[in-house]
Amino acid sequence: MEAIRYYVRGAFQGVKQTPQAIxxxxxxxxxxxxKVVDLVGExxxxxxxxxxxxxxxxxxxxxxxxFEIAEEGAAPIPTVEVYAGALRLHAAVLVVLIGAALMxxxxxxxxxxxxxxxSAALILIASVAAATLWLRSAYSAYTADPDTTEFRxxxxxxxxxRTLSIWAGVCFAGLLMQFVLSDGFWVWPFWVATTAWALLPxxxxxxxxxxxxxxxxxxxxxxxxVNAA
Amino acid sequence: xxxxxxxxxxxxGHVDTIILGLLSSKDRYGYELCKEVAQLSxxxxxxxxxxxxxAFRRMEPQGLISSRWGEGSQGGRRKYYSxxxxxxxxxxxxxxxxxRARTLIDRLVSGESTKE
Numbered sequence: 001m002e003a004i005r006y007y008v009r010g011a012f013q014g015v016k017q018t019p020q021a022i023x024x025x026x027x028x029x030x031x032x033x034x035k036v037v038d039l040v041g042e043x044x045x046x047x048x049x050x051x052x053x054x055x056x057x058x059x060x061x062x063x064x065x066x067f068e069i070a071e072e073g074a075a076p077i078p079t080v081e082v083y084a085g086a087l088r089l090h091a092a093v094l095v096v097l098i099g100a101a102l103m104x105x106x107x108x109x110x111x112x113x114x115x116x117x118x119s120a121a122l123i124l125i126a127s128v129a130a131a132t133l134w135l136r137s138a139y140s141a142y143t144a145d146p147d148t149t150e151f152r153x154x155x156x157x158x159x160x161x162r163t164l165s166i167w168a169g170v171c172f173a174g175l176l177m178q179f180v181l182s183d184g185f186w187v188w189p190f191w192v193a194t195t196a197w198a199l200l201p202x203x204x205x206x207x208x209x210x211x212x213x214x215x216x217x218x219x220x221x222x223x224x225x226v227n228a229a
Numbered sequence: 230x231x232x233x234x235x236x237x238x239x240x241x242g243h244v245d246t247i248i249l250g251l252l253s254s255k256d257r258y259g260y261e262l263c264k265e266v267a268q269l270s271x272x273x274x275x276x277x278x279x280x281x282x283x284a285f286r287r288m289e290p291q292g293l294i295s296s297r298w299g300e301g302s303q304g305g306r307r308k309y310y311s312x313x314x315x316x317x318x319x320x321x322x323x324x325x326x327x328x329r330a331r332t333l334i335d336r337l338v339s340g341e342s343t344k345e
Contacts, residue, residue, distance in 0.1 A: 023308075024282065024286075026306075026308075027259060027282070027308040028259075028278065028282065030258075030305055030306055030307050030308065031258065031259040031260035031263075031278065031307075031308075032260070032278075033305055034258070034260045034261075034305065034307065035260050037305075038260075038264075056275075056278075057277075057278045057279075058277050058278065058279065059279065060278070060279050061279075062279050062280075062283065063278075063279035063282050063283055066283060066286060148305075150306075
């Protein structure tokens, strides 16, 4: 399956690695992989299927020509190849742990100020169910194919800003709800959930930076491996 | 295989309409569209990936289609496209235009007027 990645990235060599260009490559790779799966299903060998899929894609250069050429000496957008399944599983585990810690803290706080009522159990069960579902899907995706990789632009800023602003929005809405209902009890699960969710990009970034979940690869490095292949 | 596959030049101008037509019935991803076109044409026309992706890149900013990443049946990620309301309008218009052009071209290339 690596052959397809090499082929597509080789074709996009010299293109400025904008998010659009990276997404286009991901899309072609995903579609060609679907075709390979189809051909193997028809009884072709994997080698044969790979060759047929790549041949049928034909010359990608008219499409590549639509993208902006990388400027000489311009700083490339740093990208990283991550093991998608492993990354999601680890991020899910960490966020659930963080969420659980926050929930225990806020429950303890609620009990301390005598704000807890009997519906807490329902909310707790719902939260545990949601967390279990999430962990299960992340784990089954991981076990299905632990080697699936994704090519990501290491531009954490926009996603950080987005999640933080959503987090702030939910906190504000929560305060407003608390004011209107004069009972803040129903609000805290939302607050815990968004806080945990807002931590997700940070968790992913730190996992990638630690190098466990991905292979740091500048676009040039990716091209070099194409030439070597 | 008595006839050669049809020249792609004859079809190129209608790729957008073909894509819009296929997206009218359901959301699809790129390879699915290629497969559908191959089936519909009985192998007489093959929609090449670069042509398809170029068309997507042209039509999405025009607001005729929209895209999202979703999960495929085998667990892989796929980029799905769906038609917008503007896209549906454009499709109906293109279809009308094509029907008019078809009769006109028939008349022109055969050199016979069907009108009295």
